[in-house]
Amino acid sequence: MEGRPSRSWYLLLALPVLGLLYPPLYARHDPELFGFPFFYWYQFAWVLGAAVLTLIVYRATKRDP
Amino acid sequence: MIAAVVQEAHDTNTTALVIFVVLFALVTVLGFVAARWRRAKLEHLDEWGLGGRSFGTVITWFLLGGDLYTAYTFIAVPALVFGAGAAGFFALPYTIIMYPLVFMALPRLWTVCRAHGYVTPADFVRGRYGSRPLALVVALTGLLATMPYIALQLVGMQVVLGALGVSGDWPLIIAFVILAAYTYQSGLRAPALIAVVKDLLIYITILVAVIYIPSKIGGFGAMFDAAAKALPTHTPKPGALLPQGPDAQIAYATLALGSALALFLYPHAVTAVLSAKSAQTIRRNTALLPAYTFLLGLIALLGYMAIARGIKPSNPNFAVPDLFLNVFPSWFVGVAFAAIAIGALVPAAVMSIAAANLFTRSIYKEYLRPEASHADEARTAKIVSLLVKVGALVIIVTLPTKYAIELQLLGGVWILQTLPSIVVGLYTRWLHRWALVAGWAVGMTIGTLMAQSQDFAATYPLDFFGTKINAYTGIFALTANLLVTLVLTLVLRRTAGAADAADETRPADYDELTEDTVYPQPAAAPAPVA
Numbered sequence: 001m002e003g004r005p006s007r008s009w010y011l012l013l014a015l016p017v018l019g020l021l022y023p024p025l026y027a028r029h030d031p032e033l034f035g036f037p038f039f040y041w042y043q044f045a046w047v048l049g050a051a052v053l054t055l056i057v058y059r060a061t062k063r064d065p
Numbered sequence: 066m067i068a069a070v071v072q073e074a075h076d077t078n079t080t081a082l083v084i085f086v087v088l089f090a091l092v093t094v095l096g097f098v099a100a101r102w103r104r105a106k107l108e109h110l111d112e113w114g115l116g117g118r119s120f121g122t123v124i125t126w127f128l129l130g131g132d133l134y135t136a137y138t139f140i141a142v143p144a145l146v147f148g149a150g151a152a153g154f155f156a157l158p159y160t161i162i163m164y165p166l167v168f169m170a171l172p173r174l175w176t177v178c179r180a181h182g183y184v185t186p187a188d189f190v191r192g193r194y195g196s197r198p199l200a201l202v203v204a205l206t207g208l209l210a211t212m213p214y215i216a217l218q219l220v221g222m223q224v225v226l227g228a229l230g231v232s233g234d235w236p237l238i239i240a241f242v243i244l245a246a247y248t249y250q251s252g253l254r255a256p257a258l259i260a261v262v263k264d265l266l267i268y269i270t271i272l273v274a275v276i277y278i279p280s281k282i283g284g285f286g287a288m289f290d291a292a293a294k295a296l297p298t299h300t301p302k303p304g305a306l307l308p309q310g311p312d313a314q315i316a317y318a319t320l321a322l323g324s325a326l327a328l329f330l331y332p333h334a335v336t337a338v339l340s341a342k343s344a345q346t347i348r349r350n351t352a353l354l355p356a357y358t359f360l361l362g363l364i365a366l367l368g369y370m371a372i373a374r375g376i377k378p379s380n381p382n383f384a385v386p387d388l389f390l391n392v393f394p395s396w397f398v399g400v401a402f403a404a405i406a407i408g409a410l411v412p413a414a415v416m417s418i419a420a421a422n423l424f425t426r427s428i429y430k431e432y433l434r435p436e437a438s439h440a441d442e443a444r445t446a447k448i449v450s451l452l453v454k455v456g457a458l459v460i461i462v463t464l465p466t467k468y469a470i471e472l473q474l475l476g477g478v479w480i481l482q483t484l485p486s487i488v489v490g491l492y493t494r495w496l497h498r499w500a501l502v503a504g505w506a507v508g509m510t511i512g513t514l515m516a517q518s519q520d521f522a523a524t525y526p527l528d529f530f531g532t533k534i535n536a537y538t539g540i541f542a543l544t545a546n547l548l549v550t551l552v553l554t555l556v557l558r559r560t561a562g563a564a565d566a567a568d569e570t571r572p573a574d575y576d577e578l579t580e581d582t583v584y585p586q587p588a589a590a591p592a593p594v595a
Contacts, residue, residue: 004189009577010169012164013168013169014165016161016164017162018163020158020161020162020318020321021158021162021318021321021322022318023308023314023317024314024316027151027307027308027309028159028307028313029307032286034285034286035284035285035286035287035288035289036285036289037289037306037307039151039154039306039308040154040289040309040366043154043157043158043161043362043532044157044359044362046158046161047157047161047355047358047359047362048355048359050161050164050355051161051164051166051352051353051355051356053165054164054165054168054351054352054355055352056353057168058168058348058349058352061578062345062348062578063578
């Protein structure tokens, strides 16, 4: 990687925060998934989503030796 | 006398008790052996109190996971879900949005602390703002917020001991004396090593639980149906499967945000972060730690499984222990309960070490013995870690558990008030040190009064020019704190005689994107000339 990595990658990390801090977005029952109401599986899905985004940002801002 | 809140009559379960004692003995041995692990001179606070800042990705993952997701969490979150439903599930968004915040702020904190040998957040504030009073305020807040948190770990242990049919205070006292002894001897290395065992036990227990229990209650669909039917009938406050209406939803979101902001300001979180060997270790870990969040979500669902299984505990705290006793064979109950009890030891150890570091650096060295050597610091911290644990034990044995829970809730509100000094300080020192002290005082006062007026419920119904906003008390207090800090900073910056004190850190000290190897070991003495 040339020079210093850009911290603008950090903006990706705002996505889980936005996706979770407005409950009207997901406080509903349908659609269900594997018996889980939407409210529950949506939040479980964000656990994985946030981890993947963090990994992407980590890779993108890692200064290679 | 053990407080009535967690008292429940259970028969003694011998098989479970034997497994429990064996596993407990195993981690006790580990705790003492830890002193020999990566052998170092433990007569230095960097070594005793931060494990030599040497932990790699794997140990940091276990230590942070074991430290942040405490035994009390494992009891209280499903208990809340069992009683109130969706409201208790805020623990999931809370521990999801925490990591983006950690990712941005804590590697920066690690980097500057490494460069200057800071051991606590208060050390950093002292160096950054050149203000002893501000550092003292940050240290005292940390101590105040940590004490009841340690006490609550004992509640987690009390619950599983009670469920095993063990009564009286002595088992708890024995467990804590053992914990105190190996923490004294091994420092942060003890919880780091024990965390590995604890977390493996927890993962096994929960994976077995979420595969096996649904097969006995007709699957997840039937579980949610049973919860949807039962929750609205709960007294005195009906629960709900989904947070309905603005009151419940604002409370949900602000509790998630406020708790996420508070958690990584706690001294025990910072201690575990600073013990990592590089800023990159912490950055990598924030992508890996959500595995614990997933686990916590599954643990929360245990509350619904208890409902579906028709568990009727005398106290919601016993929902999960009673569920396990109901569905699992005795030997596996022993494993599961040991996981929870050992789960109390790791955070209790890290918290007492963090409190000891704070006292040693910000009070002992700063005000009592400025000439203290590294060995003096380490010795003081070891003794303080003992005193802190005795204090927590006395709180739990003599006061009703209710007070520990209320104090812990206040602790979260209090620790949030150090956010402007610590987190904003990582980016700019524009905020004036005296404005920060004033904002802190306002936030502490407002937060405490609000919580007290609501009988220590987590939320406060604020009347904002005719609109009622029902949100987490900590967020209101932090808002007031920030407003006062901003306005006073503007005033002080226009006033003569409010000049900034010296900043001993340099901009380069904050570059968390640097290589792992950039910093030389500050502890390494120059080679003696023969």
